[in-house]
Amino acid sequence: xxxxxxxxxxxxxxxxxxxxxxxxxxxxxxxxxxxxxxxxxxxxxxxxxxxxxxxxxxxxxxxxxxxxxxxxxxxxxxxxxxxxxxxxxx
Amino acid sequence: xxxxxxxxxxxxxxxxxxxxxxxxxxxxxxxxxxxxxxxxxxxxxxxxxxxxxxxxxxxxxxxxxxxxxxxxxxxxxxxxxxxxxxxxx
Numbered sequence: 001x002x003x004x005x006x007x008x009x010x011x012x013x014x015x016x017x018x019x020x021x022x023x024x025x026x027x028x029x030x031x032x033x034x035x036x037x038x039x040x041x042x043x044x045x046x047x048x049x050x051x052x053x054x055x056x057x058x059x060x061x062x063x064x065x066x067x068x069x070x071x072x073x074x075x076x077x078x079x080x081x082x083x084x085x086x087x088x089x090x
Numbered sequence: 091x092x093x094x095x096x097x098x099x100x101x102x103x104x105x106x107x108x109x110x111x112x113x114x115x116x117x118x119x120x121x122x123x124x125x126x127x128x129x130x131x132x133x134x135x136x137x138x139x140x141x142x143x144x145x146x147x148x149x150x151x152x153x154x155x156x157x158x159x160x161x162x163x164x165x166x167x168x169x170x171x172x173x174x175x176x177x178x179x
Contacts, residue, residue, distance in 0.1 A: 010101075011141070014104070014141075017104070034120065036168065036171070037120055040123055040168070043127055043161070043164050044127055047130060047134040047157065048134070051137060051138060054153070057147070057150070059149045059152065059153050062153035062156075062157075063153050066153060066156045066157045066160055067160055070131070070157065070160040070161055071160035071161075074164050074167070075163065075164065075167045078167045078177055079167075079177040082171050082176045082177050
C-alpha cells in the first residue's frame with residue numbers, strides 16, 4: 001500500500017460523498033430561518049470540507065482550515081447573531 | 091483479512107454520521123442540534139484518524155485533534171449565546 005498516492009478502496013468515493021453532503025448543507029444554510037441553526041450547519045459544512053482535504057492527502061490545509069472554518073468563522077457569526085436578531089426577517 | 095477492516099469501519103462511522111445528521115435536522119430544540127453537530131464533528135475526526143491509519147501516514151493524524159478542540163469552542167460560543175444572550179467577547 002502506497003503512502004503518498006490516492007489509491008485504495010473507496011477513498012475517492014468518500015470524498016465525493018462528503019462533497020455531496022456539502023452541497024446539501026449549503027442549501028440548508030441558505031434556506032434556514034433560524035440563524036443559530038444555520039451557523040451549526042456552517043460548522044458541519046466545514047467538517048465535511050476537512051474530510052475531503054483529509055481524503056485527498058492535504059494535512060496542511062486541514063490545520064489552517066479547521067481553525068478558521070469550524071471555530072473562528074462560526075464564533076464570529078454567533079457573535080453577529082447575538083448583536084442582531086435570531087430569526088431571519090425578510 | 092485485515093486489509094478490508096478500515097474501509098468497513100469508515101463506512102460504519104459514515105452511517106453513524108448520517109444518523110447524527112438526521113438528528114441535527116429533526117432536533118426538537120436547537121440544543122439537540124448543537125449536541126448532534128458536536129457528535130458529527132467527533133465522527134468526522136474519527137473518520138480522519140481512520141484515513142490516517144489507512145494511508146499509514148503520521149502527518150494526517152495531527153489535524154483530527156484540532157478538529158475536536160475547535161468544535162468544542164463552537165459549543166462554548168453557542169452555549170454562552172443561549173444562556174446569556176451574548177457571546178461576551
